[in-house]
Each structure stands twice: as C-alpha cells, then as structure tokens.
Amino acid sequence: MKLVYSDQYDLNLGNHVFPSTKYRLIKEKLLQENVIKPQEIVDPAPATDDDVALVHDRNYIWKLRNAKLSYVEILRMEVPYSPELVQAVWLSAGGSILAGRLALEEGLGVNGGGGFHHAFPDHGEGFCVLNDVAIAIRRLQKDGLIERAMTLDCDVHQGNGTAAIFGADETVYTVSIHQENNYPYPKPPSNLDVNLPNGVQDTEYLAVLEDTLDQALSEFAPQVVFYLAGADPYQEDQLGGLKLTLLGLEHRDRIVFERTRAKGIPVAVTFAGGYARHVADTVRIHANTVKVATEFVGSESGPAVQ
Numbered sequence: 598m599k600l601v602y603s604d605q606y607d608l609n610l611g612n613h614v615f616p617s618t619k620y621r622l623i624k625e626k627l628l629q630e631n632v633i634k635p636q637e638i639v640d641p642a643p644a645t646d647d648d649v650a651l652v653h654d655r656n657y658i659w660k661l662r663n664a665k666l667s668y669v670e671i672l673r674m675e676v677p678y679s680p681e682l683v684q685a686v687w688l689s690a691g692g693s694i695l696a697g698r699l700a701l702e703e704g705l706g707v708n709g710g711g712g713f714h715h716a717f718p719d720h721g722e723g724f725c726v727l728n729d730v731a732i733a734i735r736r737l738q739k740d741g742l743i744e745r746a747m748t749l750d751c752d753v754h755q756g757n758g759t760a761a762i763f764g765a766d767e768t769v770y771t772v773s774i775h776q777e778n779n780y781p782y783p784k785p786p787s788n789l790d791v792n793l794p795n796g797v798q799d800t801e802y803l804a805v806l807e808d809t810l811d812q813a814l815s816e817f818a819p820q821v822v823f824y825l826a827g828a829d830p831y832q833e834d835q836l837g838g839l840k841l842t843l844l845g846l847e848h849r850d851r852i853v854f855e856r857t858r859a860k861g862i863p864v865a866v867t868f869a870g871g872y873a874r875h876v877a878d879t880v881r882i883h884a885n886t887v888k889v890a891t892e893f894v895g896s897e898s899g900p901a902v903q
C-alpha cells in the first residue's frame with residue numbers, strides 16, 4: 598500500500614495544542630512496525646492555485662500566498678501564519694488529490710495528513726487553512742474521474758467547512774458524526790449530521806456509525822468516499838468530549854473499510870484532528886488507521902489475513 602506523505606506536512610506550529618509533528622511521528626511508527634516500506638511512501642506535488650481555486654476564493658488564496666491576511670483572519674485560523682504553514686497546506690491538498698486518485702486506482706488511498714474540514718472558501722478557522730478534501734473532490738470531478746463523492750467525517754468536531762462548501766451540491770453527500778456540545782458553532786447542515794451527546798463510549802458510537810453508514814449508502818451511491826479519520830473522539834483528547842478507546846477507534850476504522858468494501862466503493866483516507874494528552878496516543882490512533890487500511894488493500898472481499 599502507498600502512503601502519501603511529505604516531511605513538509607509539518608505546519609510549523611511549535612508549542613501548540615495541535616501536535617503538527619504528528620505526521621512525521623506516524624510515518625516513523627509505520628516504518629518501525631513494518632506496516633509500510635520506505636518505497637511505499639509517495640511524495641505529493643503541491644496542489645496548484647487553480648486546484649485550490651476550485652474551492653477557495655482567489656482573494657483568499659492571494660492573501661495566503663502574499664502574507665496579507667489580517668490579524669483577525671489569523672486569529673480565526675488559530676494557527677500562526679508562516680511560509681511553512683502555506684507550503685504545508687498546499688502540499689496536504691495535493692496529497693489528498695493523490696490519495697483520491699490512488700483510491701480510484703487501487704481501492705484505497707491514504708494521505709498521511711490532511712482532513713482540514715473547518716476551512717471555508719473565503720477563510721480558515723479551527724487550525725484549518727485549505728479544505729484539502731473539498732479540493733481533491735473538485736479536482737477528481739474536473740478530471741472526469743468521478744461525478745459523485747461522499748465525505749465521511751468521524752472527527753469529534755463537525756465538518757462545518759465541508760458542509761458549507763457542498764451544501765447546495767447534489768454531487769457530494771456529506772456525513773459528519775461528531776460531539777454536539779463542541780466547536781464549531783454554528784454547524785452548517787451536512788447531508789447527514791449525527792450529533793452525539795458528551796461522553797459517548799465505544800459500543801454506542803460503533804452502533805451509531807454502522808446505522809449512519811447504512812443510511813448514507815442507501816441514500817447515495819458515491820464513486821469514492823473521503824474518510825476523515827479524526828483521532829479526537831478518543832477519551833484522552835484535550836479538545837473532545839467523547840470517550841472512545843484506542844480499540845474502539847480501531848474498530849471504527851474497520852467498520853468504515855468493511856462497509857465500503859462490501860459495496861465496492863474506493864476510500865481515500867485523511868487524518869484530521871487529534872489532541873490527546875500524550876502525543877503518542879494520537880500517533881497510535883492514526884497509525885492504527887493506516888494499519889487497518891492495509892488489510893483491505895488489493896483484496897476483493899475484505900481482510901486477506903485476520
């Protein structure tokens with residue numbers, strides 16, 4: 598299996614609740630544990646400005662490119678502006694485009710980054726600058742590779758940017774399973790929103806996920822699913838209020854791959870958020886997602902080896 602990854606995914610955030618070194622740490626763990634081989638790591642090309650403009654306003658792109666964001670705009674992003682940040686988000690968008698293409702070719706594509714679902718066409722917020730998943734979907738559509746896509750957002754925070762971008766678009770079906778009593782406020786409607794109460798644990802979450810996937814896939818037939826495998830529904834997350842365990846999150850990933858595989862739908866994975874008290878837990882959760890994904894690559898009917 599290929600892992601789309603760049604050392605420049607690091608958003609250069611320094612001492613921040615968002616551990617932007619996580620991308621490198623996850624890649625290292627996957628290599629250490631022989632989940633992936635060095636030759637399976639694919640370096641993405643950055644998205645072009647024309648790709649980005651399929652989703653974002655040209656004026657916003659220009660301000661990002663030329664360090665012209667206002668103080669208030671940077672505050673709203675909640676991450677410090679830097680040339681490295683700009684490079685990282687353009688690369689992450691390119692990585693999600695590539696993961697989408699790999700998904701269509703091989704059944705599964707993994708971007709070892711991305712999932713910046715709080716980015717809107719004209720502004721960034723909540724640590725998200727460019728909406729890489731939306732850009733990838735628009736680019737795949739433009740290239741004629743797909744017509745219909747689904748986003749399955751399992752980050753603990755609702756995918757407000759994605760919901761707003763595709764709100765009036767019948768070619769993209771957005772699903773978000775999140776904690777209701779948490780950022781963002783307001784929550785623009787996805788096609789299917791599941792507002793979970795505080796403290797939901799594994800069993801309840803996994804049952805809700807199964808029902809939600811069944812409903813979404815009965816209402817809409819996507820040619821690709823973009824899965825945002827947020828690590829922040831974890832019980833030790835600093836910005837989340839759900840109570841999933843490491844094992845529960847791994848089970849979550851397996852359900853997503855099993856259900857989509859059963860219908861023959863390719864999946865492109867992005868990581869999205871993760872703010873566990875111990876960075877090692879966030880790294881473990883994301884690495885597990887990739888590990889579970891490898892079980893489904895190249896097999897027609899599910900895991901080859903249990």
Ligand SMILES: [Zn+2]
Binds near residue numbers: 752753754870871
């Ligand atoms: Zn989140």
